[in-house]
Amino acid sequence: MNILKTIKSNLRVSKRIKAFNLLGLSISFGVFIILALYIYNEYTFDSNNQKSENIYLIEINNLNQGRKHPFLPNPLGDYVEDQLGDIKSHCTIKSWDGMYSKKSDIENTFDLSLFSVDSTFTSFFTFNIIRGNKTPLYGKDKIILSQSAATRIFGDEDPIGKQILKNYREPLTVEAVYEDLPVNSSFYAQDGFCSFITYNWVNEWSEWSFFSFVKLADGANVDAVNAKLNQLDKMQDNCYDDDGEQIRQLSLTPLSDLHFKSAFGNGNIKLVNTLLIVSILLLVMAFVNYLNFSFADLPKRIKNVSLRKISGGSRNEIYLYDSFVAGFIITVAFIIGLGIAQNILHLYPDLFGYEIKMSSNFSLLLVLYLLLFVFGVALYLLSTGVLNRVEPIKALKGMVPLSIKRGTSKQILPVMQYVVAITLLAGVLLIYKQLDFIKNYDLGFEKENILVLRTTGDITKSEDTFADELLKNPNISDYAYSQFVPGEVGMGWGRSIDGKIVNYKAWPVDERYLNFMGFEIVNGRSFLSNIKSDENNFIFNEAAVTKFGWQENIIGKKMPGFDFEGDVVGVVKDMKYASLYEEVQPMCFWLTSTRHNCLSLKVSGNNLAQTINYIEETYSKFEKRFPINYFFLDESLNKQYLQSEKQGRLIIYASIIALFIALIGSLGMVIYSCEYRVKEIGVRKANGARAIEIVKLLNKSIITQVLIAFVLALPLIYYALSKWLESFAFKTEVSWWIYLLSGFMVLVITIASISWQSWRAATRNPIEALRYE
Incomplete structure (x- = not known):
C-alpha cells in the first residue's frame, strides 16, 4: 500500500510534465513496436523452413558488371548433380504466372502467382499439407494451392481433384492444399506450385530463365563446391571467353540469404538497416525526453524526497520507490503503445507489403517490454541519484545546487535530438524528391494512355x-x-x-x-x-x-x-x-x-x-x-515502385514522429527552464521587462541548440542520404536546399511549438511568481 501511495503522490506532482512524458513515451513505443515487428520479420526471413540446412541457390555473377542473377538453364541441375558428388539432389523452378480459370467455369478468370517446380520441391522446402496428397507434385499436370488461394477459387467446395486451366487450355489437377506460408517466407507471395513444364525449349541450354536449387551433402565444403562448379566443362564454355579470361562465376547462395543477397528475393537490406537506425534513434529521442522531463520535475520532487528523508526514509528506500514509479510509467506507456501499434496495423494491414499480426509475435513483444522497462527505470534513477545528494534542510529552504539547475545533459541531450530530427527531416525531403524523380523519369518511350x-x-x-x-x-x-x-x-x-x-x-x-x-x-x-x-x-x-x-x-x-x-x-x-x-x-x-x-x-x-x-x-x-x-x-x-513507396512512407512516418518527439522535448526544456527561473522572471517583470523580452530570453538557448545541431547534422545528412540513394541505378541528387530547408523547418516548428509556453511564463503575474519562490 505504501508503494501505491508513493506512486500516486509522485504522479500528482507536476501533472503537466508527467502527461508530456507519458505522451512522448507512448507514441514512441507504439512506432517502435511496429518497426521492431517489421525488422524482426525481415531479418528472420525463411526461418520457417525446417529443411534449410545445406540448401543453396546457384547464381551467376557477371564479373565485368559486378552484377549477380539467378537465371540459369534448366539442364544445369541434372548436370551438376551428375558431375559433383557433394551435391545430393537438385530442384529447378520457374515462374509460371498467368491467367487461369476453373475448367467448370472458364468465363471467370483469375490471376495466379505460380512456380513450376521439380518433383523434389516439397523435399527441399517445408509445407504443411492440410488436405490431399502428402507427397504431391510427382506426376504431370498437377498443382497444389495455398489455403487462401483454394478458398478464393473454390469457396467452400473441396478443391481436390478439380481442374483449373492455364490460358484456357492447359489443365492442371488440384492435388493438395497447404497452409498459407508465413509472411517472411520467400514463397509467401505464391498462390501455389505446379508440376514441372514439359515444353521442348525447357531442356535447351540456351534458355536462361530457371532457378536452380541444390542440396549439399552433410559436411560438404561450400567454397570447394563453388570452385568445382566453375571448373565443369559446361561452365568453362559459359564462364570464360576465347582468351581464357573468366567473365562469369557461379556461386552458391544459402537459403537464409535469399531475401537480402539474391535477386530471387526482394528484400532491401539498406532500407531495413535504415529503419533499424531510425527506430533506435526514435527510442533514444524518447528516452532523452524522458530523462529531461525527470530533471524538469526535480524542483517539485526534491521537497517530496527531502520530507521522506527527514521522516526516516533511507536512500535505498527512495531508490526502490522511484523504481516503482518509473516502472509504472514505462508499463502504462508500453500498454498504450501496444494499443497504438495494434490500431495502426489493423487500419493499414498492407503497410509493409505484407500483413504482420501482433498475436503471433508475443515472445518478441515480451522481450521489447523487458528491455524498455529496465532501461527506463535505470534512466529515471539517474535523477533520483541527484536528489539523494541534496541535503534535506537546504532543499526545504530552496537552496538547490547550481549543478542541478544547469546540468550538462540540459545542453547536450537536446542538441542530439535536433541533430536526429534535422537529419530525418532531410531524409523525408530526399525520399519525396526521389519518388517524384522516378514517377517523372524519361523512360525513353511512351507510357501514357x-x-x-x-x-x-x-x-x-x-x-x-x-x-x-x-x-x-x-x-x-x-x-x-x-x-x-x-x-x-x-x-x-x-x-x-x-x-x-x-x-x-x-x-x-x-x-x-x-x-x-x-x-x-x-x-x-x-x-x-x-x-x-x-x-x-x-x-x-x-x-x-x-x-x-x-x-x-x-x-x-x-x-x-x-x-x-x-x-x-x-x-x-x-x-x-x-x-x-x-x-x-x-x-x-x-x-x-x-x-x-x-x-x-x-x-x-x-x-x-x-x-x-x-x-x-x-x-x-x-x-x-x-x-x-x-x-x-x-x-x-x-506497380514496380509500390514497395519502394511503402518503404519510403515508413521512413517518412517514423521521421515525422521523431520530429514530434523532439518538439515535446523542446517543450519539456522550456518547462524545465521556467520551473527554475520563476523568481528571475518575476524580478525582471517587476523591473519593467516586456513579455516579448522574457520570451526571447527563454527561447534563446533552444534556438542556439538548433543552430549547433544543424552544423553537426550536415555531414551526417550527406553520408546518410548518399548511402540511401545507392540502391537506385537512376537517382536524383542531394540538393543544397534539402540541407537548408530541413534545418529551417525544424527551427521554425520548434519556435512555434515552444513560444506559447514561453509566452505563458512571461505574462504571468510577477507577484505570483515571487510568492511561489
Missing part, C-alpha cells in the same frame, strides 16, 4: 482484322503486338556469338511495335512494314552493343534464334524497359509473327469509358469463350 490487352488464340488468328476494327473508333489511334510490355520482359537468351557466350533479354514484337512505343533507332533501320520480308531479324539496344563490343560490325551480324538464324538490322537507343533500380541490360527486339500475347492500343484520354466499352464489344465479336483482360501500361509500371 496505352491500354494493353491480353490476346487469346482466336484473337491472334484474326489479329489484323481485330486491330483494324478497333481503329474505327476515333479515340484509338494506333496499335502494335508483342509478347511482353515494359516492366515484364521475361525471356532470357544465352547464345554463342563470335566464339563467346553472351546473355541478353529477348523481346518478341511485330513490325509496328518500335514505332508505336517511340523507341529511337540510332544505327541501321527499324523493321520493315512487310513483316514476312524481315521476320526473325533483330534490333539490339546500345547496352548490348557496348557490352559485347559490337560497335564496328553490328549491322548485318548473324544471330542464332531457336531453330533459325537472323540478321541484326538496327540498334535502338537504350530505354528503361525494366526497373529503375537496375542499369539497362543488353536486350534485343525479335521480329516475329508469333508470340503476340499482348495488343497495345494508343487511346485518347477523352471519353475513356466509352472507348473501353467499344473495345469490350469488339473483343466479344472475335472471342466468344473467354473474358477480356486488359490494363494500362503506366499503372503497371508504377
